[in-house]
Amino acid sequence: MTGSPPTALRPQHPSPRSLRGLADEFGFDVRGELGDLEVTGVGLSSAAARPGDLYVGVPGRNAHGAQFAVAAREAGAVALLTDEAGAALATDAGLPILVTADARAALGDVAAWIHRTADNPATLFAVTGTNGKTSVVYLLYGILRQLGVIAGLTSTAERRIGDEAVTSSLTTPEASELHALLARMREVDVRAVGIEVSAQALSRHRVDGLVFDIAGFTNLSHDHLDDYATLEEYFEAKLELFQPGRARRGVVTVDSAWGERLARESGIPVTTLTTRADVAADWRLTVLDEEAAYTSFVLEGADGRRLETRVPLLGWYMAANAALAIVMLVDAGYDFARIAEVLERAGGIDAYIPGRAERISGDRGPIVYIDYGHSPDAFLQTLAAIRRFTTGRVVMVFGADGDRDTTKRAEMGAIAARGADVVVVTDFHPRFEDPAAIRAALIEGARAAVPDREIHEIADPREAFRTALALADEGDSILYAGPGHEDYHEVRGVKLPYSAREDSKQALRDAGWLE
Numbered sequence: 001m002t003g004s005p006p007t008a009l010r011p012q013h014p015s016p017r018s019l020r021g022l023a024d025e026f027g028f029d030v031r032g033e034l035g036d037l038e039v040t041g042v043g044l045s046s047a048a049a050r051p052g053d054l055y056v057g058v059p060g061r062n063a064h065g066a067q068f069a070v071a072a073r074e075a076g077a078v079a080l081l082t083d084e085a086g087a088a089l090a091t092d093a094g095l096p097i098l099v100t101a102d103a104r105a106a107l108g109d110v111a112a113w114i115h116r117t118a119d120n121p122a123t124l125f126a127v128t129g130t131n132g133k134t135s136v137v138y139l140l141y142g143i144l145r146q147l148g149v150i151a152g153l154t155s156t157a158e159r160r161i162g163d164e165a166v167t168s169s170l171t172t173p174e175a176s177e178l179h180a181l182l183a184r185m186r187e188v189d190v191r192a193v194g195i196e197v198s199a200q201a202l203s204r205h206r207v208d209g210l211v212f213d214i215a216g217f218t219n220l221s222h223d224h225l226d227d228y229a230t231l232e233e234y235f236e237a238k239l240e241l242f243q244p245g246r247a248r249r250g251v252v253t254v255d256s257a258w259g260e261r262l263a264r265e266s267g268i269p270v271t272t273l274t275t276r277a278d279v280a281a282d283w284r285l286t287v288l289d290e291e292a293a294y295t296s297f298v299l300e301g302a303d304g305r306r307l308e309t310r311v312p313l314l315g316w317y318m319a320a321n322a323a324l325a326i327v328m329l330v331d332a333g334y335d336f337a338r339i340a341e342v343l344e345r346a347g348g349i350d351a352y353i354p355g356r357a358e359r360i361s362g363d364r365g366p367i368v369y370i371d372y373g374h375s376p377d378a379f380l381q382t383l384a385a386i387r388r389f390t391t392g393r394v395v396m397v398f399g400a401d402g403d404r405d406t407t408k409r410a411e412m413g414a415i416a417a418r419g420a421d422v423v424v425v426t427d428f429h430p431r432f433e434d435p436a437a438i439r440a441a442l443i444e445g446a447r448a449a450v451p452d453r454e455i456h457e458i459a460d461p462r463e464a465f466r467t468a469l470a471l472a473d474e475g476d477s478i479l480y481a482g483p484g485h486e487d488y489h490e491v492r493g494v495k496l497p498y499s500a501r502e503d504s505k506q507a508l509r510d511a512g513w514l515e
């Protein structure tokens with residue numbers, strides 16, 4: 001597998017719209033003849049262009065998209081929307097050109113217009129925060145289905161339309177892809193959609209052209225300090241979601257000072273939620289029991305409403321994620337009594353989250369989790385959750401992303417060394433960095449925190465997992481953090497096939513622990 005374009009889900013029966021009408025609606029400057037041309041789709045990538053598309057050429061880190069206008073035309077695009085610099089690059093591309101000052105900033109509204117996403121929209125839920133976004137979106141999806149609602153989602157792992165799923169590339173799709181996805185969802189009667197909204201999506205206009213019914217916030221901790229100079233800037237990117245024009249109401253977890261500040265500075269009405277006994281909030285979560293297979297909890301409103309249920313997932317934070325999903329549903333108008341009735345049935349919440357503390361081991365041998373956690377706080381929370389029920393040793397296998405926030409590596413190493421009995425440092429996605437240097441930074445952090453911790457350095461992830469497995473026995477747990485649901489290993493621009501889930505299951509079978 002190499003860097004193939006993401007699979008985009010699009011409406012199957014788009015209604016064409018006049019290009020002249022589009023230019024008039026948005027006041028674009030027109031170069032060339034529009035005649036009676038019509039558009040049926042819109043996109044940012046020449047590789048994903050389809051017949052009838054408006055191709056949008058935006059400047060990027062590596063290139064100006066307008067350079068690829070000829071390839072887009074050859075794939076069937078009927079016109080180009082770009083800025084002045086792009087128009088100069090594409091004069092000979094053989095496409096009529098619509099010109100605007102900032103094509104990326106125009107994209108959301110243009111995509112909404114082409115796909116008519118404001119007509120009969122589903123209820124839209126946005127989830128943001130450093131950790132837990134994917135989990136909350138899947139929990140929303142699961143509970144909605146238990147309520148009998150046809151639901152959709154977009155997450156780091158997958159985009160889902162009812163039962164149909166495709167693997168994601170970006171966490172939050174580009175605006176053109178997002179509006180196409182919503183238009184496709186409307187065709188199959190999806191009535192509620194959970195959308196994972198990264199800070200980058202807010203900074204890069206990916207959720208423009210939408211107003212969410214409810215925006216939810218999980219937490220904020222160290223991550224993405226390659227895209228944002230400081231945590232303050234990262235916070236401000238997230239705060240933008242809690243403003244009129246972006247969302248109508250918010251639900252904010254106020255466990256941390258960041259959450260309290262978000263609730264205070266939000267420009268929309270906010271409902272608060274806490275898991276802490278010492279914090280005042282509209283809703284309070286109390287965890288009752290944390291087991292390897294589930295976490296049970298009580299959710300109580302300040303007005304006396306109460307439900308008791310369980311989530312089939314590891315860790316107190318999955319109960320917090322579930323509580324956030326429930327309060328978001330209540331604020332969107334779903335009846336609390338009906339939610340309680342459905343969730344208080346035996347089994348509780350019915351949700352599966354690919355690659356988030358996903359247990360891949362069977363009934364025998366060490367318990368093995370594959371986890372997408374790749375931030376210091378995710379390591380901390382997952383290790384603590386596993387430690388609670390592990391009678392033997394905790395072995396942790398992990399690496400760190402290349403070409404991404406390098407400042408978190410020492411802390412990741414330190415948390416692993418403090419929380420695990422044995423640490424196996426391996427390669428994750430080195431990308432264009434030297435993998436040995438990434439491992440060295442993690443090991444240095446681990447050694448500085450716990451000098452005598454048992455540490456193994458094994459570059460190949462397949463071999464690293466097998467080493468961890470050889471070191472573990474009945475009663476022990478292995479946390480393999482990083483790859484989660486992913487099915488590739490990215491080295492020097494090439495995505496090599498590798499599924500931590502499938503390969504580690506094979507290793508368990510080879511060791512005789514799994515049928």
Ligand SMILES: CC(=O)N[C@H]1[C@@H](OP(=O)(O)OP(=O)(O)OC[C@H]2O[C@@H](n3ccc(=O)[nH]c3=O)[C@H](O)[C@@H]2O)O[C@H](CO)[C@@H](O)[C@@H]1O[C@H](C)C(=O)N[C@@H](C)C(=O)N[C@H](CCC(=O)O)C(=O)O
Nearest residue numbers: 044045046047060061062063064065068170171172198200
């Ligand atoms: C920093 C960033 O967000 N980059 C995104 C951006 O890339 P870029 O600006 O460098 O684009 P470029 O390569 O210069 O190309 C310019 C334009 O030409 C187009 N092009 C390029 C080549 C070609 O042959 N044909 C073509 O049409 C591109 O589609 C693009 O529109 O536009 C690309 C096209 O949509 C994205 O794939 C790319 O995301 C990259 C892969 C990325 O890693 N983004 C990360 C930082 C990100 O957004 N992460 C967040 C958070 C994840 C989390 O929560 O952990 C996310 O939401 O995923």
Ligand SMILES: Nc1ncnc2c1ncn2[C@@H]1O[C@H](COP(=O)(O)OP(=O)(O)OP(=O)(O)O)[C@@H](O)[C@H]1O
Nearest residue numbers: 130131132133134135156317356372373378381382
């Ligand atoms: N509420 C939470 N608080 C702290 N850690 C959490 C929470 N929820 C999940 N985690 C940890 O973070 C990891 C990633 O969870 P999840 O994928 O839901 O987060 P995310 O915000 O979607 O991250 P990403 O955008 O990178 O996918 C989990 O595997 C778990 O280790």
